[in-house]
Amino acid sequence: MxxxxxxxxxxxxxAIVMVIIVGTVLAIAAMSLKPxxxxxxxxxxxxxxxxxxQISVERNEAEKKFNETVKEQVVLDYNGNVKSSExxxxxxxxxxxxxxxxxxxxxxxxxLYICEKDAKKYYVIPMVGKGLWGPIWGYIALEEDGNTVYGxxxxxxxxTPGLGAEIKEKGFYSQFAGKKIxxxxxxxxxxxxxxxxxxxVSPYNVDGISGGTITSRGVGEMxxxxxxxxxxxxxxxx
Numbered sequence: 001m002x003x004x005x006x007x008x009x010x011x012x013x014x015a016i017v018m019v020i021i022v023g024t025v026l027a028i029a030a031m032s033l034k035p036x037x038x039x040x041x042x043x044x045x046x047x048x049x050x051x052x053x054q055i056s057v058e059r060n061e062a063e064k065k066f067n068e069t070v071k072e073q074v075v076l077d078y079n080g081n082v083k084s085s086e087x088x089x090x091x092x093x094x095x096x097x098x099x100x101x102x103x104x105x106x107x108x109x110x111x112l113y114i115c116e117k118d119a120k121k122y123y124v125i126p127m128v129g130k131g132l133w134g135p136i137w138g139y140i141a142l143e144e145d146g147n148t149v150y151g152x153x154x155x156x157x158x159x160t161p162g163l164g165a166e167i168k169e170k171g172f173y174s175q176f177a178g179k180k181i182x183x184x185x186x187x188x189x190x191x192x193x194x195x196x197x198x199x200x201v202s203p204y205n206v207d208g209i210s211g212g213t214i215t216s217r218g219v220g221e222m223x224x225x226x227x228x229x230x231x232x233x234x235x236x237x238x
Contacts, residue, residue: 048153073087
């Protein structure tokens with residue numbers, strides 16, 4: 001029986017077959033590319049951790065430098081107690097996924113990277129929070145005293161270019177170097193992100209992004225909430 005290629009049935013049938021074929025090809029391609037995508041994400045995470053220590057490396061060099069720099073990994077609970085010190089335990093934790101899926105901060109795990117650079121010890125702390133349009137995240141490196149910020153790096157998913165997106169630029173994150181998270185009496189205060197020019201410069205504040213008020217507040221909240229957990233642990237180490 002001859003097939004009527006001008007009929008609606010043929011057109012619909014042909015379209016369905018093509019959708020199935022294209023969908024199958026795309027699914028196979030996505031599956032085959034996933035290992036490469038996961039590897040890129042893994043190495044980018046290493047780059048971000050190193051960037052808080054003011055170490056910049058290409059992606060293909062990230063793993064070697066990471067392994068040279070990170071001497072120990074630990075996982076803390078909300079009170080700053082060690083839950084695990086198994087090698088690689090901290091790196092396995094997806095803090096963004098935890099932030100989205102576990103509402104109570106008390107129930108999350110808190111990874112910590114204990115690093116060495118130029119024969120000095122540093123603590124690198126990952127954190128995640130909420131910006132204007134989506135999640136923001138970053139890393140803070142503290143010196144061996146557990147109080148002084150050595151470096152920081154921040155990033156975002158969808159903040160506004162020229163405004164909230166500026167948190168990932170050097171003009172913002174470079175302000176954190178030398179700031180303190182404990183006051184003169186060894187009480188936790190974090191680093192406050194303030195409206196530019198609204199307060200005198202101090203060891204405990206940095207200027208937020210002009211025009212990026214909500215994102216700046218998000219960074220401040222992220223710091224305040226997260227560093228408190230680690231300060232409990234670091235006070236006993238310094």
